[in-house]
Amino acid sequence: INRCFEFRGSAVANMVMRHALEGQVESDTRKSCFDYSGIIVKPIVMIDSDLFGTSILTLALILLGAIVTLFNPYKQKRRWVRYCASILNTISLILLLSNALVFIPSAIFSAKDLGCLEAVGAILVPICFFFAYRQVRSLTAGIVSFRHQIRSVFQFNIKVIARAVLFFIPVAVAAVIEIRLAGSRYSPPSFTMIWKTVLVAPFIEEFCFRFMLPGLACNEDCMPGDYLLFSIFFLLLHGPSLNLFPFFFSLYLYFVIRKTGNLAVTILFHSFWNFCILAFPYVPLQQSSMQ
DSSP: OHHHHHHHHHHHHHHHHHHHHHHHHHHHHHHHHHHHHHHHHHHHHHHHSHHHHHHHHHHHHHHHHHHHTTSOGGGOOSHHHHHHHHHHHHHHHHHHHHIIIIIHHHHHHHOOSOTHHHHHHHHHHHHHHHHHHHHHHHHGGGSTTHHHHHHHTTOOOHHHHHHHHHHHHHHHHHHHHHHHHHTOOOOOOOHHHIIIIIIIHHHHHIIIIIIIHHHHHHTTOOOHHHHHHHHHHHHHHTOSOSOOHHHHHHHHHHHHHHHHOOHHHHHHHHHHHHHHHHHSOOOOHHHHHHO
16 A cells, blocks of 8 residues: 555656646747747847838938039039939938938837847937038038028028018918818927927928028029929928928928028928928818817
8 A cells, every 4th residue: 555655656746747847848948939039029120110210211311422422513514413413412411411300319219129229320310410511511612601601691680570571471371271271270299299390390401402402503593493493302302292382382482582581581481381280280171070
């Protein structure tokens, strides 16, 4: 009987030990599977993140900026080549500055547990600024008294202020009509949206399109057809859309800067319009009537 109990005990002990070992093996297998899945899934998450796409785009823009800088518009003899070089340099500069000031910081702040990719994004910001500075310096080398021109386009006097107030009326009226027709209601925008839409984007776009591009393409001796072409690219830069307002708005801003000679006025107009669109988002007609 004792031997029988000893046998049964040993059998039960063996069975318990066997199940324990199987459980240990199963848990180890699961743990190793989770480890392998972590190794596989994390790179996929990194690749699928906004920061990865923004970083790849930034590297492509840096390469594009380095290439187009070689084609300085002032060194091109043919008019159409100078036009193409001017537009490419302008768009490349806008995208580089936008990535450095808006897209990369936004992607970094929204990223979670991406490790080294966040460090790569942080490194790309000063690199973008360096290439943008290099590009601006290369493009402005042919502009006589560039610093004097920069100061002059930001100077205010009574005449400039009077004309700015007069030219602001159509922008304000258009904004009110747009808000009323869209049935929009005020929605406080976030600081991030204000930063990139109201502050950064108007300054970069106005500096590049209204100040640099006319000088690069035709030495400030632009014809109406030139402004039409510049406005088409301004429209394309704002994405594929059936809304032609950016095209007409760009033409009007070219008219304003020709009459006032002040870049700050067009920046303020652009910022005001972007704030109105941002703070009064479009509300569908059915939803507006239900409210």
